Amino acid sequence: MSGPLWLVPPDREGSGRPDTLPHVPRPRRPGWAAPDPVDELAERMAALIAAAVHPDEIAAIIESDGMSDDQIRLTYGRENSFALAEELFERIPRSYPEPGGEGPDPWRVSLLGCLLRALVFAMPGLAYVVGAHLLTGPPDSLGLPAGTLPVLAGALTGWMWNQALAHRAYSWLGLGDRYAAARALALGAPAGALAGTAVAWAASGVDEDAAGAVLFAVGQALYLAAATTLLVFGHERALLCALLPLALGAVAVAALHPPDAVRTALLLLSLAAATGLAARAVRGHLREARHKGAGPRAAASLPYGLFGLATGVLVLHTALGDVLRYGTGATVAAPSAVALTLSMGPAEWLLYRYRSNAVAGLRASTTPAAFWRATSGALARCLLGYLAVLAALDAAGTFLWPDGPPLDAARLGGLLLLGTVLWTALLLQAFGAVAVSAVVCGAAAVTQTVVLLTGPLSPVLTQLIVCGGAALVLSALGSALLGRATAHR
Structure with missing residues (x-):
């Protein structure tokens, strides 16, 4: 601006009366009309007025410059700042300036960090290699390997x-209460280990021949x-x-064939x-100060637990399908299981990539x-990248894994449909639609x-039909729900 908004223009008629409205002389011939003070104001404030999305923004600027309603009536002949702002808003067309550069993107993450998490997710699978001596015996009544x-x-x-426990702990962390998160894990983690042990023992049918499998399941629950x-x-x-002894044990099993006692010791060392x-970690956070206030509802974590159960059943159906189709050896199911586990790192990075693309959109x-x-378009690109x-x-696992299944079209198609279900369900869950993901995945798991x-x-054929239907439903829901700007708040 060239000067204060309340600067009174000179009285062109020479009245010199500051307590009256400026007199606009009657034009004597074309081109002699006195300029409207509002025009001068509009010219000075053109950039601010053009960028405003509502007259109230202009009124706020006028008032912040110190102009009272009396001064507005005296200088511009308008009732108040709002009336003047509405007229200025109508005179100047909208012209929103482009930002000076890209704004901050909170969804940019390191691919290396996601790949590290994928490695952490995959390495526990080596326990089935190192602890294979605990899962020996004849196949069970369903034709599955011993201890399955x-x-x-x-x-x-x-x-x-x-899955439910992690959501509850994350909810406390989101409220800034690390003590409550540590307390939830201190109570919930041992309870979950006991529950896993009890279910494994019940599934064994209290069979003495399955004692090794039950012991393995106990270690699995604790881990x-x-x-x-x-x-x-x-x-x-x-x-x-902590998983390095387990990796060392897997290398030793492949190269040296160590005795069972050494294999068991390496398993226990990692555990x-x-x-x-x-x-x-829990003990350290329990020393932190408590926070007062209402906490998250425990029932809010239930859909996450059901989602974990449903996706777990779908993944196991893929592995069991390979076992039943190609043989009774557990190694037959390894390529699909390893591929799904390792793909969780790129899947996580692509979820962040989608959110980054949505911000740009x-x-x-x-x-x-x-x-x-x-x-x-971003959803399709990220999903195709994950697949x-x-x-x-x-393909790499099938080629490198000994005694692995063949890479035929039906098996690969079923795996890719399952991958579509998992990735789109995780995407919807990331946007708070966990109930939708849990319902669709749960229905697919029960049906299969x-x-x-x-x-x-x-x-x-069951997997192709069930996972194909679930993939279509989740993809359509993702496109519809996430295509609204309000979903990305």
């Missing part, structure tokens, strides 16, 4: 419990509890260090390291339809289980 039912039942229980605690507090590197580090789009096209990674990992037990269709 106790181990899988305990794993499903752990996935469900710890899941410890790993959940460390991951919630962001101690991925500590967990990776002791993980549980010890988790206990240390919000800045660039001017209509709801344009924003929907931007987010739908490409999953297919590459499965019922069809597999009743036997009208083959496991492969």
Whole structure:
């Protein structure tokens, strides 16, 4: 501005009366009319007026410059700042300036960090290699390898419990209460380990021949509890260090064939390291100050537990389908299981990538339809990127894994459909639509289980139909729900 807004222009008629409205002389001939003071004001404030989205913004600027309603009536002949602002808003067309550069993007994360988490997720699978001597024996009545039912039942229980527990702990951390998060883990993690042990023991049928499998399931339950605690507090590197004896044991099994006692000792060493580090983390945070105020509802974590159970069942159906189709050896199911586990790192990075693209779409789009096209395109690109990674990992695992299944179209198609279900469900969960994800995945898991037990269709065809339907539903819901700008607040 060239000067204060309340600067009174000179009285062109020479009245010199400051307590009256400026007199606009009657034009004597064209071009002799006195200029309207509002025009001068509009010219000085043109940039501010053009950028305003409502007259009240202009009124706020006028008032912040110190002009009272009396001065506005005296100088501009308008009733008050709001009347003057409305007229200025109508005179100057809208012209919103472009930002000076890209704004901050909170969704940019390191790919290396996500890959590290994928490695942490995958390495516990080596326990099935190192502890294979605990899972020996004839196949069970369903034709599955010895110890399969106790181990899988305990794993499903752990996935469900710890998914809900992690959400509750994260909810406390979101409120800034690390003490309450540590307390929830101190109570919930041991309870989850006990629940996993009890379910595994019940699934074994109290069979003495399954004692080794039950002991393995006990260690599995303890590890899941410890790993959940460390991951919630962001101690991925500590967990990776705890798993190094397990990795050493896998190398030793492949190259040296150590005795069973050495293999068991390496399993226990990793387990002791993980549980010890988790206990240390919890103990440290329990020393922090308590926060007063209402906490998150426990019922809010239930959908996350059901989601963990449903996705766990779908993943196990893929592994069991490979076992039933190609043989009874547990190694047959390894390539698919390893590919899914390792793909969780790129999946996490692509979830962040989608949110970053959505932020860019919000800045660039001017209509709801344009924003929907931007987010739908980002969803398709990120999903296709994840499926490409999953297919590459499965192909590599099938080629490198001894006694692995063949890489046929039906098996790969089922795995990619399952990957679509998992990634889109995780995306919806990240935006708070966990109930939708849990319902769709739960319905798919129940349907596939019922069809597999009743036997009208083959496991492969069942997976193609069930996972294909769930993938279509979740993809359509993702495009519809996330195509609205309000979902990205």
